[in-house]
Amino acid sequence: MRNLILLIFIVIFSTTIKAQESDLVDTFWYLREISIDGTVITPPNNDELETPFLEFLSVTNGYTLVTCVCYCGATNFVQFGNDFIQFDGMSFLITDDCDMSENNIFQDIYFVEFFQSEMAAVSDPIGFDILTDSDGNKQLTLTNSNGDIAVYGDQLLGIDTATVNSFSIATNPVNETLRLILPDSMKKGTIKIYDLNGKLHFSATTSSLKFSTDVSSLNSGMYLVEVADGDRKSIKKFIKI
Numbered sequence: 372m373r374n375l376i377l378l379i380f381i382v383i384f385s386t387t388i389k390a391q392e393s394d395l396v397d398t399f400w401y402l403r404e405i406s407i408d409g410t411v412i413t414p415p416n417n418d419e420l421e422t423p424f425l426e427f428l429s430v431t432n433g434y435t436l437v438t439c440v441c442y443c444g445a446t447n448f449v450q451f452g453n454d455f456i457q458f459d460g461m462s463f464l465i466t467d468d469c470d471m472s473e474n475n476i477f478q479d480i481y482f483v484e485f486f487q488s489e490m491a492a493v494s495d496p497i498g499f500d501i502l503t504d505s506d507g508n509k510q511l512t513l514t515n516s517n518g519d520i521a522v523y524g525d526q527l528l529g530i531d532t533a534t535v536n537s538f539s540i541a542t543n544p545v546n547e548t549l550r551l552i553l554p555d556s557m558k559k560g561t562i563k564i565y566d567l568n569g570k571l572h573f574s575a576t577t578s579s580l581k582f583s584t585d586v587s588s589l590n591s592g593m594y595l596v597e598v599a600d601g602d603r604k605s606i607k608k609f610i611k612i
Contacts, residue, residue: 391454391499391500391501392451394501394503394509395427395456395499395501395511396427396429396434398426398509398511398525399424399426399525400424400425400426400511400523400524400525401422401423401424401523401524401525401526401527402414402422402423402424402425402438402481402521402522402523403510403522403523403524404521404522405480405481405485405519405520405521405522406519406520406521406522407480407484407485407519408517408519412477412480414440414477415471415473415474415477417471417473417474418603419441419469419470419471419474419603419604420440420441420469420471420474421603421604421605422527423438423439423440423481424438424439425437425438425523426438427449428567428593428608430448430567430593432448433448433449433450434448434449435447435448435449435567436449436456436458437464437567437608438481438486439606440469440474440477440478440481440482441468441469441474441475441478441604442463442464442468442478443463443464443595443606444461444462444463444464444482444486444488445461445462445463445464445567446458446459446460446461446494447459447460447462452496454498454499454500455496455497455498455499456496456497456499457494457495457496457497458494459494460488460494461482461486461488461494462568462569463488463569464565464567464568464569464595481521484519485513485515485519485521486515487515495515495516496516497513497514497515497516498513498514498515499511499512499513499514500512500514508524508525508526509524509525510522510523510524510525511523511524511525538551538552538553538554538557538560538598538605538607539551539552539607540552540596540607540609543609543610544609544610544611544612545586545609545610545611545612546587546611546612547585547586547587548583548584548585548586548587549564549583549584549586549596549609550581550582550583551581551582551583551596551598552580552581553577553579553580553581553582553598554580554600555580556600557578557580557598557600558578558600558601559576559577559578559600560576560577560578560582560598560599560600561574561575561576561597561598561599561600562574562575562576562577562582562584562596562597562598563596563597563599564584564586564589564594564595564596564597565594565595565596565597566589566592566593566594566595567592567593567594567595572589572594573586586611589611590611591611591612592610592611593608593609593610593611594608594609594610594611595607595608596608596609
């Protein structure tokens with residue numbers, strides 16, 4: 372009987388861990404706040420900065436973690452433990468600094484203090500925990516080896532989603548032509564396409580609300596498209612097939 376109870380416990384525990392891992396990689400996470408040395412810091416609220424986010428992208432050998440403030444950091448390969456993740460360093464895909472000092476300060480704290488991005492070796496384990504409330508809303512808490520915390524949610528708080536998602540990709544995945552639908556408020560936009568190694572493959576400006584470009588020469592894989600209008604930038608991913 373004792374062995375049966377132990378077996379049932381192991382099965383339930385394993386199922387719970389797998390469910391947490393699935394929620395972690397299948398959810399687009401919006402940053403709510405970070406806590407460094409016990410000091411809670413929320414992302415700045417201004418016209419330049421959209422809500423920082425974190426997501427896991429599926430690659431050939433597993434997953435890579437991508438998280439963005441003004442620029443984006445990506446890990447090489449994420450290893451999953453029972454309640455933690457670990458990765459082989461972090462590189463930066465889009466390295467333009469924020470124009471506003473408060474955004475640059477927050478960005479540095481987020482990447483350097485919390486993710487310890489200046490470490491070249493394998494990262495220390497980062498614990499994760501996901502809570503789901505009665506309405507089905509999820510909250511992700513990451514805890515680094517120093518006890519610092521980053522809290523994310525799967526919903527935007529107090530922000531108009533249509534405003535934040537300032538452009539859309541007409542068809543995704545993309546075969547030969549990338550088509551973007553740009554916001555009515557855009558006067559002159561700059562369009563850039565990067566691969567996940569941070570290499571710039573395309574750059575152009577447009578004043579049209581509908582923009583298209585030939586991407587048939589790109590290798591198959593995941594890319595980031597950045598649309599900038601003055602101080603505001605928005606980044607989305609697309610898949611080239």
